[in-house]
Amino acid sequence: MAQSTYTVTGMTCGHCADAVTEEITTIAGVRQVDVDVAAGNVLVTSDNSLPIEDVRAAVTEAGFELVEEKA
């Protein structure tokens, strides 16, 4: 199991969180996605650590921007 937190900008409401969750969940191996809209944090729990490009693509697809992966 791996956990990573990403900073995503542009999310303003619950729908935004749903969109991001939905897109990231489609990446293979993702177990759980927790979004904190206020802080702009997305916590992803997955079987293996994910390539950031995949996550970035998913976030972009949802219409937001991935700023960084937090340590």
Add this chain to the structure above:
Amino acid sequence: MNTAAKFGSLPRKQAPRVERTGTPMSAAAQNDAGPTADLRQVELSIGGMTCASCPPRIERKLGKLDGVSATVNFATGKAKVSYPATLTTADLVKVVENTGYTATLPKTAPNAEADKQTAGGEEEYDEHTRSLRERMLVSVGLAIPVIALSMVPPLQFTNWQWLALALAWPVVVWGAWPFHKATWANLRHGGATMDTLISLGVGAAFLWSLYALFFGTAGQPGLHHGFELTIQRGTASANIYLEVATGLTAAILSGRFFEARSRRRAGAALRALLELGAKDVAVLRDGHEQRIPIDQLAVGDVFVVRPGEKIATDGVVQEGSSAVDASMLTGESVPVEVGPGDGVVGATVNAGGRLMVRATRVGADTQLAQMATLVEEAQNGKADIQRLADRVSAVFVPIVIVLAIGTLGFWLAAGDGAAAAFSTAVAVLIIACPCGLGLATPTALLVGTGRGAQLGILIKGPEVLESTRRIDTVVLDKTGTVTTGKMSLHGIHLAEDVDEGQALRLAGALEHASEHPIATAIATGAQDRVGELPSVTEFTNREGLGVQGVVEGRAVMVGRATLLEQQGIILPDDLRVAKNQAESQGRTAVVVAWEGTARAVLVVADTIKPTSAEAIEGLRALGLRPVLLTGDNDTAARAVAAEVGIDEVIAEVLPKDKVEVITRLQGEGRVVAMVGDGVNDAAALAQADLGLAMGTGTDAAIEASDLTLVRGDLRAAVDAIRLARRTLRTIKGNLFWAFAYNVAALPLAALGLLNPLIAGAAMAFSSVFVVSNSLRLRRFRSSSPQRA
């Protein structure tokens, strides 16, 4: 047949009709053929969009279907979708619903009953408030017996503690669930808010009680909470704190509920704006006038606007000329003269003659709808104010935790044994969360709001009163705010040997027959000064220029100088000077002539409210910088500004740029309050740090603002700002005292001297103090002596 040809074969007006009525397909298109080219259009109503990111998301989701393209307008809640015949509208609705929104097909006929139902539903609490209310009611109901049992020894029957536990656990687990959830969310990124403190206090009190009941001596039959002020160290496991856990939860939930209830309903400004528009329109089809609902109007349709009617949508005048009152949209107080070829804006009022207008923009493209978008963007862009209670908690929580750990360490080191040391540390956590904390902000807001209402200040978004940033600039809209927004007769300049009474009587009589707003102003003004007006014969209206007729046997003419020039009447020098002077001040000058000679110049202007100057003085006394903002020309604005005592003027601002002016001022580091009344002010009111609307203004402005000055008296703005400051001071005082009682009890807890009585007393005192401190706001007095 190729695709292009097929598109070409569709009659131009058919596409919008399909879109309007939602009929799956026009007959022509159906016969026309191939499945690939057969694109249909439908306009869906989308519900549940909460922010500007929603429309692109729906567009993308719909776009993933083959051949579907969609444009979603956030402001109007409508999606225009074109889709191939292989799909049905039900498929589209399903996609939207799977994305987390609702979609409905447009109604084929206006369904008043359904509309009413939706409107009624929106009056109800939203989901969040409803759930808070439920939790609050249950928690209060369960907390009362728990508190009574714990605090009143005579009620403590054998094994009472187990009943208390049974009553307490739903409150602690379910009632306080929102706090636990928020605490967990905050914890994951290392933050501490008021929720953290509540969760900590409730959790510590409850878990300790559980421990004491099951592993300590508190579970034994015959437990009593005594009335001694100190207890022996080491007997902590005989005490339970269920009243702290339940009382805290109930009090804070109540506070949260009152706050949520008063919070503004999103989108209300938008609805008010869109309701401004005309509901139906007399459209000219095949030479016949036909009344149709506004949403069936298409670009290119020609419609008729009678005097006094609202213009249905943006368009170009085809026939007729008139004066259009656009003050509600543009803020311009002088009606605009329009004739063939001139553009007119939807929702403005035709004040003069009959017009034939060709629609150029409908629905979401109109200026009104765009204005709505601006308001919505401004409202969404407004950052949430960090709650004062949260900011205090962010500092307080780490201190409490450090103190608890310190206490644990100290008593361990002192060799009191692990159990005693641990219980003392927990006591620190139990006492940490003040019960008054949850009441500090809501009670102050509640009382402040109530007192405001008595003074004619309706506070819609009370949370703005909590804004800690001090307002330093107040932007005032001119028309309708500083001035009355209505034209009135301002003055009269007479040629030599002319009797004022006669000039007014003749001009007034003639203008009385006209409906033009300037004419009405003159007629009313004349009536006020000379009384009954004579009757007019042979009245003729010279559109856009003036009027003429016969009064008391004289041929009288009232109008612009150009009208007189056309008749070869020369304006004498002294009248010309008077006219030019009036016009340079932004006023309107009208010339009166009879028997071939110009006799007088009447000056008509928007009147300044009598209380405006006093109000502006009051605003200055509060240390605010007044700024006059208007769409009117610079000279007119400066004339008004000079009269009421404002130095800073921003004039000739287009309606859509008003919000930018506010943003710019904010960018300069100013904290801006905006006072306005018009639709054109709505976005600026939403953008401002504090928006104040005139109660006499439009619904759109009222909905977009934080405060409404019911009487439309600018002096109330002074009181409103004072009240806002007083409320904020009260909240700060409340927070201080809420914490003070508990901070005072902290050393007792750390020394291991806490008992349920002290804990309960600290809770009660802090709550009582907070409530009575808030009630002091009721003594707030208006600064202007004339008002209550």
